[in-house]
Amino acid sequence: MNRLFRSAWVIARRDYSSTVFSKLFLFFLISPLFPILFGGTFSVIGTHSDTPQGPPTLAVIASPADVKAIARVRSALAERLGDDVLPRIEHIVPQAAPHAEAVRLLRGSVPPDAVLTGPLDHPRFYVLSHGDNGLSDQAALLVDQARALEAHGPPPGTSIELWEVKQPPRANSEDARHIALLGQTGLFVITILLAGMLLSNLIEEKSNKVIEVLAAAVPVDAIFLGKLAGMLALSLTFIAVWSIVLALGATVALPAQFGSLPSPAVGWPVFGVLGVLYFSTSYLLLGAVFLGIGSQASTPREIQIMSMPVTMIQLLLFGFASAGLGDPDGWLAWAAAIFPWSSPLAMLGRAAEEPALWPHLAALVWQALWLALAIRIAAGRFRVAVLKSGGRRKKA
Amino acid sequence: MTADVAIRARGLVKLFDGVRAVDGVDLDVPAGSIYGVLGPNGAGKTSLLRVLLGILDPDEGERTLLGCSRPLDAADRVGYLPEERGLYPAMKPGEVIAFLGALRGLPLAEGRRRAARLLEDAGLGDAADRPIRTLSKGMAQTVQLLGTIVHRPRLLVLDEPFSGLDPLNQGRLEGLIRDQVAEGVTVLFSTHVIAHAERLCERVAMIGKGKVRFEGTVDEARDRLPYRVRLRTRERAGEWRNALPHDAAEESGVWTFPLPATGIEPILERLVAAKAGIETLSIERPSLHDAFVHLLGPHAEIAEEQAA
Numbered sequence: 001m002n003r004l005f006r007s008a009w010v011i012a013r014r015d016y017s018s019t020v021f022s023k024l025f026l027f028f029l030i031s032p033l034f035p036i037l038f039g040g041t042f043s044v045i046g047t048h049s050d051t052p053q054g055p056p057t058l059a060v061i062a063s064p065a066d067v068k069a070i071a072r073v074r075s076a077l078a079e080r081l082g083d084d085v086l087p088r089i090e091h092i093v094p095q096a097a098p099h100a101e102a103v104r105l106l107r108g109s110v111p112p113d114a115v116l117t118g119p120l121d122h123p124r125f126y127v128l129s130h131g132d133n134g135l136s137d138q139a140a141l142l143v144d145q146a147r148a149l150e151a152h153g154p155p156p157g158t159s160i161e162l163w164e165v166k167q168p169p170r171a172n173s174e175d176a177r178h179i180a181l182l183g184q185t186g187l188f189v190i191t192i193l194l195a196g197m198l199l200s201n202l203i204e205e206k207s208n209k210v211i212e213v214l215a216a217a218v219p220v221d222a223i224f225l226g227k228l229a230g231m232l233a234l235s236l237t238f239i240a241v242w243s244i245v246l247a248l249g250a251t252v253a254l255p256a257q258f259g260s261l262p263s264p265a266v267g268w269p270v271f272g273v274l275g276v277l278y279f280s281t282s283y284l285l286l287g288a289v290f291l292g293i294g295s296q297a298s299t300p301r302e303i304q305i306m307s308m309p310v311t312m313i314q315l316l317l318f319g320f321a322s323a324g325l326g327d328p329d330g331w332l333a334w335a336a337a338i339f340p341w342s343s344p345l346a347m348l349g350r351a352a353e354e355p356a357l358w359p360h361l362a363a364l365v366w367q368a369l370w371l372a373l374a375i376r377i378a379a380g381r382f383r384v385a386v387l388k389s390g391g392r393r394k395k396a
Numbered sequence: 397m398t399a400d401v402a403i404r405a406r407g408l409v410k411l412f413d414g415v416r417a418v419d420g421v422d423l424d425v426p427a428g429s430i431y432g433v434l435g436p437n438g439a440g441k442t443s444l445l446r447v448l449l450g451i452l453d454p455d456e457g458e459r460t461l462l463g464c465s466r467p468l469d470a471a472d473r474v475g476y477l478p479e480e481r482g483l484y485p486a487m488k489p490g491e492v493i494a495f496l497g498a499l500r501g502l503p504l505a506e507g508r509r510r511a512a513r514l515l516e517d518a519g520l521g522d523a524a525d526r527p528i529r530t531l532s533k534g535m536a537q538t539v540q541l542l543g544t545i546v547h548r549p550r551l552l553v554l555d556e557p558f559s560g561l562d563p564l565n566q567g568r569l570e571g572l573i574r575d576q577v578a579e580g581v582t583v584l585f586s587t588h589v590i591a592h593a594e595r596l597c598e599r600v601a602m603i604g605k606g607k608v609r610f611e612g613t614v615d616e617a618r619d620r621l622p623y624r625v626r627l628r629t630r631e632r633a634g635e636w637r638n639a640l641p642h643d644a645a646e647e648s649g650v651w652t653f654p655l656p657a658t659g660i661e662p663i664l665e666r667l668v669a670a671k672a673g674i675e676t677l678s679i680e681r682p683s684l685h686d687a688f689v690h691l692l693g694p695h696a697e698i699a700e701e702q703a704a
Contacts, residue, residue, distance in 0.1 A: 006501070007499065010495070010498045010499055011499075014484075014495050018484065018486060018487065022486065204484075205482075209478065209480040209481060209482025210482045210483065210484060211482075212446075212451065212478040212480065212482075213476065213478060213482070213496065213499070214499065215451045216446075216449050216450075216451050216471070216474075216476040216478070217471050217476070217496075217499040217500055218468070218471065218499055219468055
């Protein structure tokens with residue numbers, strides 16, 4: 001056993017250091033920035049091209065006194081509600097036929113969003129078909145207030161005493177479900193991004209023929225364990241770097257919101273620790289299978305062919321684990337927690353919804369047992385398939 | 397373990413898809429000797445070495461390596477150079493050698509120290525800080541060989557170690573093998589180039605189709621064939637030709653035939669009497685190459701089929 005772990009350590013150390021101290025590692029580390037940068041760039045472009053400029057325009061065809069009253073009401077309301085909430089008022093001097101004028105305006109080349117014709121005691125609202133979007137209600141409010149202004153003068157300003165009550169950082173069931181889903185999604189995305197690398201991990205050794213040197217010197221189980229441990233350490237480095245960056249960013253940019261986040265059932269610190277532990281077991285369980293499957297491949301092309309079904313299987317596991325959310329004692333949640341490859345995802349969801357810690361201890365032991373079994377089987381397949389012979393002869 | 401046997405195999409069988417790549421091999425490699433495993437391409441040499449080293453498990457039979465029935469238990473005392481050489485291309489020679497040593501239980505720091513010395517001794521000190529991918533093939537092979545001996549093994553197993561090396565590097569490798577044996581290391585190597593085995597080996601096993609066709613010293617292998625007579629005469633034809641044995645063959649004016657059991661004298665007397673005009677006559681001992689062809693060549697296969 002000592003030899004197994006000593007050999008695995010030698011292999012893991014080489015894999016880890018040869019990757020972390022290479023120039024490509026920086027590229028790997030900043031890779032999550034690419035989708036963020038692309039997303040940001042395209043959303044800016046989209047904002048410039050699609051977003052309408054400011055609030056809607058309401059053309060008012062009425063006497064100057066009525067328009068003045070509406071404008072005063074709008075100013076008063078804008079102070080309380082904000083300027084963008086209310087339509088901009090555009091005064092049109094009334095013609096002989098306000099109806100025809102309203103229709104002409106709406107059919108013009110730069111039409112207003114709606115047209116209001118006076119007088120205030122008999123208003124008419126014109127809008128293109130399907131173009132109302134609540135604008136008629138706002139116009140009605142403005143007219144009501146303008147009429148009240150004309151009748152009673154300006155209302156006295158009311159000052160309201162403000163009392164703020166902080167929400168305790170505790171999750172209700174809906175919050176817990178959201179945290180559980182968020183945790184599972186994060187775990188799933190990180191695992192799918194990082195564990196997929198294991199599919200091609202042995203290609204290097206097979207293509208440069210180092211695999212036979214390794215197999216002659218150390219048990220095949222140690223090669224597997226070393227490869228897994230090396231890649232896990234690499235992934236944890238990746239996660240640690242980004243966790244620190246995101247935590248610092250959140251603390252600096254959103255200090256108030258950071259303190260009032262709803263909490264998972266086990267609390268944030270324990271949830272974080274369990275997240276790391278479940279990532280490790282999920283990564284190792286999937287990685288053992290991927291490494292075993294990948295070791296059967298001889299070329300990068302074969303790896304590419306294998307990638308699709310492997311991704312589909314991961315999606316299935318994610319769907320299975322998330323289906324049990326919201327009902328942690330339901331049969332689906334328990335089934336997902338017991339099936340080894342969905343267990344880490346399901347148990348992280350449970351950590352958000354249930355405060356008990358003993359199921360996590362049991363789950364981690366259960367997952368460790370399956371990990372040992374998966375490594376044994378995958379290593380056995382590897383021995384059978386990979387190192388057959390240098391010179392095979394046909395049957396006589 | 398018998399103290400003077402480094403490797404022992406009894407009845408080893410390895411099947412691949414029903415084909416017997418190793419077929420009932422018995423082997424005793426004396427400790428401190430240079431032992432050659434000879435055979436044509438596809439004879440099963442590599443499979444045999446892999447089974448002996450524990451890379452593959454045998455389907456039948458037993459083997460012990462430095463006294464261990466589980467070969468990996470002896471891995472820290474064994475060095476192995478596979479036929480298909482390979483190193484991590486981005487690593488530097490010193491790091492590779494230290495890593496290969498660490499796989500065999502040598503602490504990394506000590507491995508680095510020894511690697512620097514070995515590289516200097518091999519004339520590769522200037523290449524120590526260059527990635528493997530920038531080295532020539534011969535340099536890379538030397539680095540891998542140094543990685544095979546950095547942990548000072550008691551047994552070296554080299555699979556086709558001379559392939560791909562130029563004559564100068566082949567000579568260096570022969571020197572290195574002799575140096576290792578002088579320090580008490582047992583060397584087992586496979587080859588299909590007989591000259592190396594003839595120069596280096598004390599004992600050889602000749603393998604064909606997974607079976608050991610011959611096992612013994614190089615002299616014993618050569619003694620499997622009679623001495624050869626080579627004769628060149630001034631006269632191309634004449635009565636003297638009746639003096640030659642029936643199986644004498646002529647090529648480019650030179651006659652060759654096995655030395656008769658009665659010796660050369662009776663033939664010589666008749667040749668002189670018939671005025672053959674002997675220019676040269678030599679009696680040559682068969683080479684290991686001759687024995688190899690005799691034991692594993694097409695004639696041997698035909699004889700085997702006839703016997704079957």
